[in-house]
Amino acid sequence: MPYDDGVSDTALTNELLQGLDPTQQAAITSGAPLLAVIAGAGSGKTGVLTRRVAYRCLTETADASHVAVLTFTRQAANELRRRLRALGLRDTIIAGTFHSVALGLLRQRWDEQGKSHPVVVADRRRLIGEVIGPKRTANINDLSADIDWARSRNITADRYASAIQSSGRRSLAPVADVAKVMSDVQLLKRKRGVIDLDDLLSLTIDAMRDDNNFANIVHWKIRHLFVDEAQDLNPLQLAVLDQWRVGRDDLTLVGDPSQSIYGFNGADPSVLTALEQRFPGIEVIRLSANYRCTPQVVQAGLRALSHLPTPSPQLFSTRPDGPPVQIFGFDDEKAEATGIAQIIESWRTPSSRWRDFAVLARTNAQLAPIRDALTSRDIPTRIVGSVTADPIQRAAREVGDLPSSTRISTWSRDARTPLAEDSLETEEDLVARRRVADAVDEFLAEGGGDGRTFLAWVRTNRPFEDDRHQDTVEILTFHGAKGREWDNVILAGCEQGLIPHSSAKSPTETAEEIRLAYVAMTRAADRLAITHARSRRGRSRTRSPFVHGVDIAVVVAPPSADYVRDQTLRRQELDPHDYVYDELVQWRTNAGRVANLDPLIFCSDEVLRRIAQARPTTSEELAAIDGFGQPMSQRVGHRVLAAIQRGIIQSQQ
Numbered sequence: 001m002p003y004d005d006g007v008s009d010t011a012l013t014n015e016l017l018q019g020l021d022p023t024q025q026a027a028i029t030s031g032a033p034l035l036a037v038i039a040g041a042g043s044g045k046t047g048v049l050t051r052r053v054a055y056r057c058l059t060e061t062a063d064a065s066h067v068a069v070l071t072f073t074r075q076a077a078n079e080l081r082r083r084l085r086a087l088g089l090r091d092t093i094i095a096g097t098f099h100s101v102a103l104g105l106l107r108q109r110w111d112e113q114g115k116s117h118p119v120v121v122a123d124r125r126r127l128i129g130e131v132i133g134p135k136r137t138a139n140i141n142d143l144s145a146d147i148d149w150a151r152s153r154n155i156t157a158d159r160y161a162s163a164i165q166s167s168g169r170r171s172l173a174p175v176a177d178v179a180k181v182m183s184d185v186q187l188l189k190r191k192r193g194v195i196d197l198d199d200l201l202s203l204t205i206d207a208m209r210d211d212n213n214f215a216n217i218v219h220w221k222i223r224h225l226f227v228d229e230a231q232d233l234n235p236l237q238l239a240v241l242d243q244w245r246v247g248r249d250d251l252t253l254v255g256d257p258s259q260s261i262y263g264f265n266g267a268d269p270s271v272l273t274a275l276e277q278r279f280p281g282i283e284v285i286r287l288s289a290n291y292r293c294t295p296q297v298v299q300a301g302l303r304a305l306s307h308l309p310t311p312s313p314q315l316f317s318t319r320p321d322g323p324p325v326q327i328f329g330f331d332d333e334k335a336e337a338t339g340i341a342q343i344i345e346s347w348r349t350p351s352s353r354w355r356d357f358a359v360l361a362r363t364n365a366q367l368a369p370i371r372d373a374l375t376s377r378d379i380p381t382r383i384v385g386s387v388t389a390d391p392i393q394r395a396a397r398e399v400g401d402l403p404s405s406t407r408i409s410t411w412s413r414d415a416r417t418p419l420a421e422d423s424l425e426t427e428e429d430l431v432a433r434r435r436v437a438d439a440v441d442e443f444l445a446e447g448g449g450d451g452r453t454f455l456a457w458v459r460t461n462r463p464f465e466d467d468r469h470q471d472t473v474e475i476l477t478f479h480g481a482k483g484r485e486w487d488n489v490i491l492a493g494c495e496q497g498l499i500p501h502s503s504a505k506s507p508t509e510t511a512e513e514i515r516l517a518y519v520a521m522t523r524a525a526d527r528l529a530i531t532h533a534r535s536r537r538g539r540s541r542t543r544s545p546f547v548h549g550v551d552i553a554v555v556v557a558p559p560s561a562d563y564v565r566d567q568t569l570r571r572q573e574l575d576p577h578d579y580v581y582d583e584l585v586q587w588r589t590n591a592g593r594v595a596n597l598d599p600l601i602f603c604s605d606e607v608l609r610r611i612a613q614a615r616p617t618t619s620e621e622l623a624a625i626d627g628f629g630q631p632m633s634q635r636v637g638h639r640v641l642a643a644i645q646r647g648i649i650q651s652q653q
């Protein structure tokens with residue numbers, strides 16, 4: 001037994017079920033070999049999952065040494081292991097991400113075959129960039145999105161054309177280009193002896209299909225499967241899951257289709273909405289009690305979900321009434337950022353901690369201005385997940401550029417060495433470098449490799465995600481907030497074009513934007529504020545339809561006289577049907593994404609407005625615009641001119 005001796009099974013069982021509602025208890029004790037637990041936001045799904053694992057091991061309906069608990073991030077895997085240990089289970093259970101478990105199985109196979117381990121690279125975009133070269137005739141973002149779509153479904157280059165046709169999906173890049181780049185990337189990986197994260201899963205599938213001995217070993221090792229956040233499963237992960245459970249229907253899925261927000265990675269909420277079709281005979285238990293959020297927050301989230309064509313979940317709060325949801329309107333993004341700082345100050349009490357507050361936004365580009373506004377009022381902040389803004393991520397990228405374990409080891413040693421007193425590095429930078437150095441040491445202890453291997457290891461193991469002890473206001477994207485919670489949450493930029501995002505063209509994409517809004521709202525336990533700007537980047541905005549209907553407690557900051565005057569002047573300066581500025585903004589956003597930089601580094605809003613008004617037609621005319629210049633025109637002028645032309649064409653339609 002994997003439990004401490006001296007305690008009766010009955011006492012342990014009672015302890016596992018203590019404090020749970022009848023539905024949670026039913027999910028834990030169900031004897032169904034195939035079980036799906038549809039767990040709404042704040043319903044305690046992780047606790048139910050871990051207690052079900054413990055209950056089955058306690059009652060000997062599962063052997064702890066043959067249990068695999070699968071999730072999607074290292075942080076979640078660590079949390080699962082921590083909870084299982086707290087419940088008395090020894091470290092015999094496999095708990096990890098799909099990629100880490102697959103890698104462990106493959107390493108065992110490679111060792112038995114006497115083969116060297118290939119290097120795992122995380123950044124497939126770099127490989128795509130190398131393949132298409134500096135003279136890029138195709139958009140790397142479009143190519144990357146198309147290839148991600150194909151790889152998440154285990155679609156090979158030779159099958160891409162037929163797969164895209166049968167799916168009804170529109171290929172962002174020319175079909176022939178996508179297929180060729182996919183093929184060339186595979187050739188490049190074989191030449192270098194590297195694999196990517198999706199390869200870990202496809203290689204596992206192929207090995208189990210082609211090698212009965214390996215398949216038998218895996219089936220002997222993994223007999224009882226538990227999957228957390230099952231709504232995030234993509235077709236490739238589902239295929240791996242199917243291989244692992246061949247011959248044995250012992251599977252528990254826990255998730256919430258209303259929180260399926262990773263469509264770009266192939267995640268499909270139908271895994272949980274069409275369970276009977278995929279898993280005949282499966283028992284379904286629904287957890288509808290929200291223990292995290294006040295009724296006001298739950299209702300705001302459900303109002304967002306009401307825009308879906310399907311019925312909203314039956315979710316209710318068990319908590320007493322809290323403060324009403326507040327909606328704040330501001331003149332522009334600068335006033336909004338200042339207003340967010342003021343909201344935090346007004347909410348804070350002597351007993352509050354800064355880490356009890358979070359500001360969530362739809363895009364990375366929104367984060368830095370909010371941070372600057374908070375910092376200017378002496379509010380400690382931390383941007384989570386932005387490579388350019390987060391000193392930890394910057395330091396990790398430094399390591400990622402190093403060619404060998406020796407150089408990485410030297411970097412780690414230097415990172416711990418105090419610099420001269422006149423060093424320009426901030427204390428935040430120094431602390432970040434030391435934290436990355438700790439991760440480097442762990443990476444080297446596990447075998448090491450070059451910088452690309454380190455970045456792959458970081459992506460797989462996520463060593464920095466548990467860094468939440470700092471007493472700072474966290475600023476992050478809606479996607480980055482998934483699985484998190486705070487007492488007080490402010491959703492910034494809740495405008496049409498951001499929520500839903502302008503890139504959402506299809507009903508499927510719009511539905512995911514709705515679910516994303518729901519996820520963001522339900523991160524708040526006690527207080528929720530929603531902010532929007534009447535003008536952003538010089539263009540008029542309207543409040544997001546997803547927050548219409550929320551009971552408005554306060555609408556502050558009516559349009560100022562200056563705002564009304566500025567908008568009048570702007571309408572006089574710019575054609576109201578001019579789409580040029582919007583296309584220029586889109587170019588800048590794409591350029592920032594490709595270069596992994598803040599888009600504002602390329603060009604300010606004011607310069608973009610000058611370009612939109614001048615509408616240059618040559619590189620020389622573009623270079624003459626104040627604030628743009630000859631060097632920028634030489635580097636990106638052709639793309640800027642193309643954006644201008646697209647805007648002109650749209651304005652004429």
